[in-house]
Amino acid sequence: MDFSSVAGEQQYAAVVRAASDLVVGLDFDGTLAPIVDDPENAHIHPDAPQVLVDLAEQVRAVAVVTGRPARQVLALGGLEEVGNEIGDHGRELFVLGQYGNERWTSVERRVISPKPPRGLATFTSGLPRLLRRADAGDAWIEEKGLAVAVHTRRLEDPEAAYERLLPLLTEQARAHDLDVEPGRSVIEVRAHGMHKGASVHRLVAELGARAVVFGGDDLGDVEAFKAVEELRGQGMPGLLLCSASEEENVLADRADVVVAGPGGILEALRELTADIRDARV
């Protein structure tokens, strides 16, 4: 593994030593699943299920922490089956959907979700008109229950449309007391307060973890990176993995290990798993 700094390499060694109490959080799109034009066809990398099962056997817990609805990511990732195998080894898989607003675990086996935020239904009903105003009437609207996302990837000029849409959506979201979460060719509108950083803190506290790893690729993962940095500040070993792309590199400077896309993330996780196993022997 190539580390960005000596400090990063030291964190890795400490994480390996604390493996029995280690929680590994991983983003889905762009980290476990390659980015594709159609979000409904974003399937997990074919090697990922086995990598997750092998890793889970060596650590306290593995969590997929995603902006997607939990049910959707369970289907796109084949994560119920992955959870079964992880359960067979006496470990637990967590799926924290909608930035931690939803929760599924391989032990509990059901999605726990709050009610949609007030204002979302009205905001969503006004969206088509807003998109037309921004000359982006063909942008794809993804209704996620607790949030709504506007995708520009399949438009003729995705970047220009994104730039036109972002201020308009931000203004309207504020007017409806909602938050905006920008991402890779996507602008998402959702409730205040919940983000991947809060999910990481909550999971670490719930499981009494003594070490943490997080891997991500996009703006929505910044809060999770900050959470790991905060935990490191309190003395907990923590490792940050960045799935880098030409499209979005916001995490690269903060990461201990920067790799190319989901393939690189899986390679890093295989190495981590092998090093933990070797350290035990």
Ligand SMILES: O=P(O)(O)OC[C@H]1O[C@H](O[C@H]2O[C@H](CO)[C@@H](O)[C@H](O)[C@H]2O)[C@H](O)[C@@H](O)[C@@H]1O
């Ligand atoms: O937190 P994540 O698991 O990374 O989810 C973030 C968003 O991912 C999805 O959109 C992204 O992936 C699509 C498929 O590769 C791609 O077409 C799109 O441009 C990306 O932004 C998903 O559709 C969103 O709901 C998630 O919030």
